[in-house]
Amino acid sequence: MQLLSQRRLPGLLAAAACCVVLCGQVSADDAAVRAHLAAGEFGPAMEAANQIEDADVRNQLIQQVVTAQLRAGDFDAARVASRQIAEVEDRGAARTQIAQEEALAGGFGADFEPLMDLILNQTSGPWFDLDGVGGTMEEFESGVRVDPHGLLFRVSEKDLSGELAALGLRAREADLNEDMARPSMLRMVSLTRLEREVARRLEAGETVTESMKQLAGLSQIQYVFVYPDEGEIVIAGPAEGWRYNDYGMPVGRESGRPTLQLDDLVTVMRTFSPNGERIFGCSIDPRPEGLKAIREFAEASQKQGPLSPNKVRRWAQQLGEELGRQDVTVYGVPGDSRVARVIVEADYRMKLIGIGKMDAGPHVGSYFDLLARNPELASGSLDALRWWLTMQYGSVLHSEDRNAFEIRGSSVKCQSENQFLTDQGERVNTGKSEPVNQQFAAAFSEHYADLAERDPIFADLQGVFDLALVAAMIQHDGLDQRLDWDRGVFAVNGAYLPASYAVPRETESVVNHRVFNGKDIVVQVAGGVRADLMSVLTNPELRQQSPRLANVAEDSKPAQLPEGRWWWDAR
Numbered sequence: 001m002q003l004l005s006q007r008r009l010p011g012l013l014a015a016a017a018c019c020v021v022l023c024g025q026v027s028a029d030d031a032a033v034r035a036h037l038a039a040g041e042f043g044p045a046m047e048a049a050n051q052i053e054d055a056d057v058r059n060q061l062i063q064q065v066v067t068a069q070l071r072a073g074d075f076d077a078a079r080v081a082s083r084q085i086a087e088v089e090d091r092g093a094a095r096t097q098i099a100q101e102e103a104l105a106g107g108f109g110a111d112f113e114p115l116m117d118l119i120l121n122q123t124s125g126p127w128f129d130l131d132g133v134g135g136t137m138e139e140f141e142s143g144v145r146v147d148p149h150g151l152l153f154r155v156s157e158k159d160l161s162g163e164l165a166a167l168g169l170r171a172r173e174a175d176l177n178e179d180m181a182r183p184s185m186l187r188m189v190s191l192t193r194l195e196r197e198v199a200r201r202l203e204a205g206e207t208v209t210e211s212m213k214q215l216a217g218l219s220q221i222q223y224v225f226v227y228p229d230e231g232e233i234v235i236a237g238p239a240e241g242w243r244y245n246d247y248g249m250p251v252g253r254e255s256g257r258p259t260l261q262l263d264d265l266v267t268v269m270r271t272f273s274p275n276g277e278r279i280f281g282c283s284i285d286p287r288p289e290g291l292k293a294i295r296e297f298a299e300a301s302q303k304q305g306p307l308s309p310n311k312v313r314r315w316a317q318q319l320g321e322e323l324g325r326q327d328v329t330v331y332g333v334p335g336d337s338r339v340a341r342v343i344v345e346a347d348y349r350m351k352l353i354g355i356g357k358m359d360a361g362p363h364v365g366s367y368f369d370l371l372a373r374n375p376e377l378a379s380g381s382l383d384a385l386r387w388w389l390t391m392q393y394g395s396v397l398h399s400e401d402r403n404a405f406e407i408r409g410s411s412v413k414c415q416s417e418n419q420f421l422t423d424q425g426e427r428v429n430t431g432k433s434e435p436v437n438q439q440f441a442a443a444f445s446e447h448y449a450d451l452a453e454r455d456p457i458f459a460d461l462q463g464v465f466d467l468a469l470v471a472a473m474i475q476h477d478g479l480d481q482r483l484d485w486d487r488g489v490f491a492v493n494g495a496y497l498p499a500s501y502a503v504p505r506e507t508e509s510v511v512n513h514r515v516f517n518g519k520d521i522v523v524q525v526a527g528g529v530r531a532d533l534m535s536v537l538t539n540p541e542l543r544q545q546s547p548r549l550a551n552v553a554e555d556s557k558p559a560q561l562p563e564g565r566w567w568w569d570a571r
Contacts, residue, residue, distance in 0.1 A: 033061045037068040046081060059085050066094050180211060181241030183254060186570040188236045189216050192485055193566035198496055199489045212262055214250055216567040217242055219257040221466040224405040224473055227557065231483050235470055236570065249456060258460045263498035265467045267339045270492045271332050272471040272533070280332025282343045283528030284351065284507060288426050290324040297322045316513060323509040335503040339464055343529040344504050346461040347389060350414065351527070354387055354440055355512035361454055363447040368514045370436045377436055385437055386417040388527040391465040392445070393536055397546040402477060404549035407469060412448050412462055416441035465531060472533035
């Protein structure tokens with residue numbers, strides 16, 4: 001395998017012809033590195049290569065280490081080693097080779113290397129990758145961030161895209177083999193085969209391929225099949241090759257929908273397990289002392305009459321200061337999981353849309369937009385609203401033998417409620433939703449597909465709900481027990497470890513105001529996300545038998561698959 005750039009080859013040949021002593025040194029160093037590589041000792045091989053003073057020789061030997069690591073299937077180690085290649089062109093060639101080799105192995109690596117290289121080389125260390133000590137970098141970004149203290153805050157699309165562009169990160173295509181990149185109306189992913197292959201790789205000390213992490217490009221789940229004779233549980237739905245968008249999120253090349261994630265599947269399978277909580281969600285809520293303060297502030301301001309134009313900005317700023325931060329609570333899933341990150345971000349953005357701080361397009365207006373159409377309803381000085389997101393399904397069909405299931409009408413529903421505030425700032429649920437509040441929730445639900453197309457986080461939430469419904473189905477219908485499958489490395493305390501992220505604990509206030517009928521109307525929002533998938537599976541109005549599903553299951557059975565293959569496209 002040739003990783004050395006042809007541009008620099010003549011210079012190396014000339015140097016070799018002019019210095020016999022150097023040639024002898026190269027041969028000795030080469031022999032030492034090769035000896036370590038032959039023994040599978042990649043660490044000592046890198047140490048030996050890094051002892052070489054001549055930069056050209058050192059780069060050449062490091063590339064030999066990268067090549068050996070690729071042949072061993074250790075793609076992560078190859079990426080780390082490639083960062084120590086000093087020559088930019090050679091490092092780029094090595095990175096390209098890594099991507100190609102991993103694609104042939106059935107996966108690909110999320111290519112954050114240009115960004116990480118730039119940070120390593122343009123900032124002061126120490127960095128662990130270069131110096132053996134110091135900081136490391138986490139390959140995750142989205143429209144919100146969580147600081148080291150757990151504070152969730154929004155990053156504007158302009159700021160984030162500009163920052164990533166400055167660092168050299170661009171939207172890009174994933175490097176996939178031809179079969180996986182081809183769009184499919186119905187791609188089948190065997191959870192049991194996938195678990196066995198993941199277990200094998202973990203046992204062998206190999207990395208889990210990116211195609212496994214992206215569930216072969218699935219973007220939605222339409223069917224769940226059980227094949228008792230083969231011992232298979234299979235999920236199926238539309239799939240396609242994926243690319244990375246401007247935020248580094250893997251999305252379908254054509255649809256733009258986020259791919260379903262293995263990490264999310266394992267997380268919700270552990271939630272919907274014999275000893276799991278079997279429900280999950282989040283809540284973003286104001287603190288009582290903040291609500292008490294903002295209520296008193298709003299009432300005092302109202303008594304003073306209309307604000308002068310030069311005081312409006314400061315008054316609006318004081319709203320947030322009086323309310324203070326709001327608490328973020330996650331339950332049912334680990335707070336550091338990607339599932340937690342997705343549900344909190346979707347909830348946060350929904351609230352920003354509702355109070356007019358994010359644009360949701362022409363079909364979903366803010367609470368204030370709706371109130372402007374009915375100004376006579378603007379009565380109080382402080383409206384305490386509660387909005388929350390939950391799953392919505394048209395039906396869950398099943399065959400007579402319950403070996404085939406079809407999920408219809410998958411979506412997300414926004415629900416609403418008006419709350420009463422006591423003098424001490426305590427929120428009391430009323431069980432009622434005023435007309436304007438109802439209108440916002442109804443519009444958000446009706447046009448959720450449009451929202452998901454505009455903002456991937458809402459499609460991501462829908463995907464999490466779909467995976468959770470599958471996990472709930474496995475538990476509720478005992479699909480794993482029917483096959484005597486103990487869930488292996490996907491089980492609670494199993495060997496597969498989903499990625500960990502900063503835990504969101506609090507956020508800045510979700511509050512805004514407008515003037516109606518000469519009054520300042522302040523709107524504060526609480527609520528969250530609630531995923532009670534068991535209620536879907538126990539609802540007789542949603543669960544119905546469908547005779548045709550038996551034929552669908554039979555037609556979707558795979559032909560003989562190669563060893564280690566865990567996905568296929570339906571005929």
